[in-house]
Amino acid sequence: MRDFNFHRPASVAEAVGLLRKHSGGKFLAGGQSLLPVLKLDMADPSDLISLSGIAELRGIRVEGNTLIIGAGMRHAEVAQSPEVQRTIPGLARLADHIGDAQVRNRGTLGGSLAHADPAADYPAAIVALNGTVQTDRRTIAADDFFTGLFETALRPDEVITAVRFPVPTxxxxxxxxxxxxxxxxxxxxxxxxxxxxxxxxxxxxxxxxxxxxxxxxxxxxxxxxxxxxxxxxxxxxxxxxxxxxxxxxxxxxxxxxxxxxxxxxxxx
Amino acid sequence: MGAITLKVNGKQVTVDAAPRTLLVELLREPLQLTGTHVGCDTSQCGSCTVLVDGRSIKACTMLAVEAAGTEVTTIEGLAQGGRLHPMQEAFQSCHGLQCGFCTPGMILSAVDCLKQNPTADERDVREWLEGNICRCTGYHNIVKAVLSCRDRMAQSKEG
CATH class of the missing domain: 3.30.390.50 (CO dehydrogenase flavoprotein, C-terminal domain)
Known part of the structure; x- marks a missing residue:
């Protein structure tokens, strides 16, 4: 893996500021896709801006008929969340079968969506459930989020903060x-x-x-x-x-x- | 290079690491904890599995800098007071290994499995161990070892 500078901001605003300052940088979520990409030399970021220390990306809550999951929640946390199991059990089961146990202990919802692997599981959930991606600056409907192979509507300096899932029948x-x-x-x-x-x-x-x-x-x-x-x-x-x-x-x-x-x- | 402080097997350590250093490299090289193995280095085989804050992760797919402030447990940290961990004993008594290369990762993954689900059945254990590859045993005795450890831990709780 090539060398890079590492940053671990404490807020989303700080993370966005760092990426604007280091335009050759990339955000790092759970790293279960990005680190393999870096090992293969398929990306060469000057800086990695870790999102793992940002408290506002954490948490799962229910508001009315909507389940809101923080982008930094790990797959195992989503799978084991009583709120997710109660409101959308199908989503908890999906999260419980992503990759393997070790990947589920590191990988995050926001990281999976932003990476947009064509074979990832979460994209099927957000599209079928008509979810909404909340970023630091706007909301993006699931139908408009994925735009190509490993491509999304996100701007390079845009951070997913949460995903809102309307609770289905x-x-x-x-x-x-x-x-x-x-x-x-x-x-x-x-x-x-x-x-x-x-x-x-x-x-x-x-x-x-x-x-x-x-x-x-x-x-x-x-x-x-x-x-x-x-x-x-x-x-x-x-x-x-x-x-x-x-x-x-x-x-x-x-x-x-x-x-x-x-x-x-x-x-x- | 920057200094990282973390707890490894109960002991606080401060060690220099470049940002691109993987957690497994930090453990094996400066810290000399070579019980954590590198099998594939592509996040497939699970040989490098360690516990970070109690949860199993692949140390080849985590940056060492991301482990700052965490508690890491490697295979060297499982035995307490000269006594093997019950999972280590179960692997020994059930002959849950042959060449032993995958064993440290397998054991740490199994420890997390029973911590998450103390009543795991054979199917749960086999599903959980999907992230750990063994080329010798055919998994049969590994699964037997985890189930035997489960039964022993349940007994000691009742006792």
């Missing part, structure tokens, strides 16, 4: 993980709310996307049979999906239907 996440990394080859989150059904797919494309055909079918009949009735007509083309040595586009398309059915079954 039911939701569940099903994934088929890579055996080596536990990253999702495909993961599907299904959320049923008073306003309808949202279905988000991670792992299959450059970033988490909504499956409109599944949403429409499940909106008419929230059942496994509704997905079976779609057959091949999932509204996605195998050729547009990720095609790697681990899984072809056609296989990933097949997994979308299988996992959507498992998620719906888990909701019922």
């Amino acid at each position: 039911r939701c569940a996440y099903a994934k088929f993980g890579s055996h080596a990394s536990k990253y999702a080859l495909v993961g599907v989150m299904v959320a049923k709310t008073a306003d309808g059904v949202r279905v988000a797919v991670t792992g299959a494309g450059p970033y988490a996307f909504r499956a409109a055909a599944l949403e429409t079918a499940l909106g008419q009949s929230f059942s496994v049979a509704a997905i079976e009735a779609l057959g091949e007509n999932l509204g996605v083309r195998a050729d547009d999906l990720n095609n790697t040595a681990e899984a072809s586009g056609a296989y990933r398309k097949h997994l979308i239907a299988v996992l959507a059915k498992r998620a719906v079954a888990a909701c019922l």
Whole structure:
């Protein structure tokens, strides 16, 4: 790993100020993605600005029908939180199956979203649950947050402070993980709310996307049979999906239907 | 280089480290605690697992500077007063190791597993140990060791 300067600010404002001063710098959250990236020499920041000492990024609370999770909360903390288990148990279960135990003890919600790995689990949750990313300067709707492979709507000096999740009627996440990394080859989150059904797919494309055909079918009949009735007509083309040595586009398309059915079954 | 102060195996230490120093490098080199192993250096194998403030983490994927002010426990810190930790004893009595390379990380991960879930069953233990790779044992005796430690700890609580 190349050398860099290290900073550990105590507030978000200080962190943003440091990044503006050191424009070649990067924010460091739990480091479970960024440190491997640095070891591979795929990034060469002049400065790392750690977010781990910032108290305002911590905490989980419920306000009315909204669950608010601080960006600095680690996956294990989200999984074990009584507030998350009570309001959105499907989200607690998702967090409990990210990576492995050691990764869940370090990785954070904000770090995962900002890194925007195409195979990460949290993106499926925020998109399906119609969450909102709160940053130091604005709010960004989940549908507008992911913009490309490892790309988001965040400005380089913008810090995610919290994520707001509207509490759904039911939701569940099903994934088929890579055996080596536990990253999702495909993961599907299904959320049923008073306003309808949202279905988000991670792992299959450059970033988490909504499956409109599944949403429409499940909106008419929230059942496994509704997905079976779609057959091949999932509204996605195998050729547009990720095609790697681990899984072809056609296989990933097949997994979308299988996992959507498992998620719906888990909701019922 | 800057000085970092942290607690390692109950003892406060202050040691110089460049920002890019990994926690595992700090432990193995200046602190000479070579029981923490580096297997893959890519956050896959879990050989470098240590406890930071009681929770298992991969020391190859944490900067040493981020450990400032924390309490780190390595395999060298588990035995107390010349007596092996119950998990170490269980690995020994169940023959939960062959070459031993993964064992320090495996044991620290298992300690965290039972701390989080003292009634973990075989499935819980196997799922928990996903982050630790062993190329010798086929995991069978490792899982047996963790379950045996669980039973022994439950008995000693009842007693």
